Amino acid sequence: MDILYQRFIDHYSSSQQLTDHTKAEICNHLSILHLNKKHVLIKEIQRHDFAYFVIKGAVRSYFLKDGIEVNTWFALENDMVGSLQNFNDKPSKETIELVENSTLISINIKKLKPLMFSNIQISNFINAVIEEYALFLEEKIYFSQMMNSIDKYLILLDKEPQLFQRIPLTYIASFLGITRETLSRLRAK
Amino acid sequence: MDILYQRFIDHYSSSQQLTDHTKAEICNHLSILHLNKKHVLIKEIQRHDFAYFVIKGAVRSYFLKDGIEVNTWFALENDMVGSLQNFNDKPSKETIELVENSTLISINIKKLKPLMFSNIQISNFINAVIEEYALFLEEKIYFSQMMNSIDKYLILLDKEPQLFQRIPLTYIASFLGITRETLSRLRAK
DNA sequence: ATGATTTTGTGACATATATCAAATGAAATC
DNA sequence: GATTTCATTTGATATATGTCACAAAATCAT
Numbered sequence: 001m002d003i004l005y006q007r008f009i010d011h012y013s014s015s016q017q018l019t020d021h022t023k024a025e026i027c028n029h030l031s032i033l034h035l036n037k038k039h040v041l042i043k044e045i046q047r048h049d050f051a052y053f054v055i056k057g058a059v060r061s062y063f064l065k066d067g068i069e070v071n072t073w074f075a076l077e078n079d080m081v082g083s084l085q086n087f088n089d090k091p092s093k094e095t096i097e098l099v100e101n102s103t104l105i106s107i108n109i110k111k112l113k114p115l116m117f118s119n120i121q122i123s124n125f126i127n128a129v130i131e132e133y134a135l136f137l138e139e140k141i142y143f144s145q146m147m148n149s150i151d152k153y154l155i156l157l158d159k160e161p162q163l164f165q166r167i168p169l170t171y172i173a174s175f176l177g178i179t180r181e182t183l184s185r186l187r188a189k
Numbered sequence: 190m191d192i193l194y195q196r197f198i199d200h201y202s203s204s205q206q207l208t209d210h211t212k213a214e215i216c217n218h219l220s221i222l223h224l225n226k227k228h229v230l231i232k233e234i235q236r237h238d239f240a241y242f243v244i245k246g247a248v249r250s251y252f253l254k255d256g257i258e259v260n261t262w263f264a265l266e267n268d269m270v271g272s273l274q275n276f277n278d279k280p281s282k283e284t285i286e287l288v289e290n291s292t293l294i295s296i297n298i299k300k301l302k303p304l305m306f307s308n309i310q311i312s313n314f315i316n317a318v319i320e321e322y323a324l325f326l327e328e329k330i331y332f333s334q335m336m337n338s339i340d341k342y343l344i345l346l347d348k349e350p351q352l353f354q355r356i357p358l359t360y361i362a363s364f365l366g367i368t369r370e371t372l373s374r375l376r377a378k
Numbered sequence: 379a380t381g382a383t384t385t386t387g388t389g390a391c392a393t394a395t396a397t398c399a400a401a402t403g404a405a406a407t408c
Numbered sequence: 409g410a411t412t413t414c415a416t417t418t419g420a421t422a423t424a425t426g427t428c429a430c431a432a433a434a435t436c437a438t
Contacts, residue, residue, distance in 0.1 A: 137326035
């Protein structure tokens, strides 16, 4: 098995031991992608059968609000990229785009998901993926409601310092829910 | 099986048929609660092994920010109540409190969750619960980032009109991220 | 390297919302 | 039914952040 696939599978199987058979079944629905900066993975309004796991690189998600991009999250190494909306046959609300040249694993969710009804390990594996994602969402909501702009900035700077090296401040500002001008002024202190 | 338990189980097993044995296993970890307005289900900072399903009534979740309550969500009939943080042995960030006298099903997550490694139906059942929850969170984040205050108010009024009959406007205002004074002024139009 | 494009920073002003205070209205309690 | 408590509305002012405009700095492409 490809060592990159192994990394993805290990990341989500800490609570159970997968048989070789199950690993092979999962790998059947994976592939490795090398894509360049600005490449669009998932386009707003379109349906999409894949999720992605970042091996190397940086990805952002945004939607348009009155013609202005509102960034909703960023993914770096070992993060998942995608939207549950998609896995439930709904069109994506967001556009997902590469911020750096990246190596990704694509996961064919449409084909992998039905296996959860016949393979308990796959069911638990998918469970782990969704649960980590939901925990991430919970954290994000708490973060957005709990803090004022300055605190959000300081916490993000503390928790995810790599973001500030790799993601333009314009994107980070809109992620924090403020304009780039305001972020620039906060940073001046 | 109690008809209320049936309602809970049916709600999360639309994609699979559960055997009587599985249903019984799930029911072993359920119980019915009748509790009064203002009762606190889960207290901030404390650990907690239970989630709840609202049969009848209204529940709110909030945390304290500089001594002021910030309401994070409301649950009515057929909604789940709880925090994934808890199911992962972390202390709750939020306090969950009844807004009306309510009938709830309590679910002992701590005991139910381990069964997902031996019973595939339970694994898929838990999957359905978490997935619905994650979809709800995705929707909530989109809602909070996409809209300005007036739009949020109008959409909430359109999508969840019952909230405005049953939940005090003070709570709804803080849920929308504005003060009760501002909400009152928005409504004046 | 050099110019072009993108990103970040600074200033002046406008505006939505918060804050503080008080009045009115509704609901719960005795 | 009267009284207390809680929820909502309205007003006057303060403040943080947005908007618009432009300059400086950094990054990219030829």
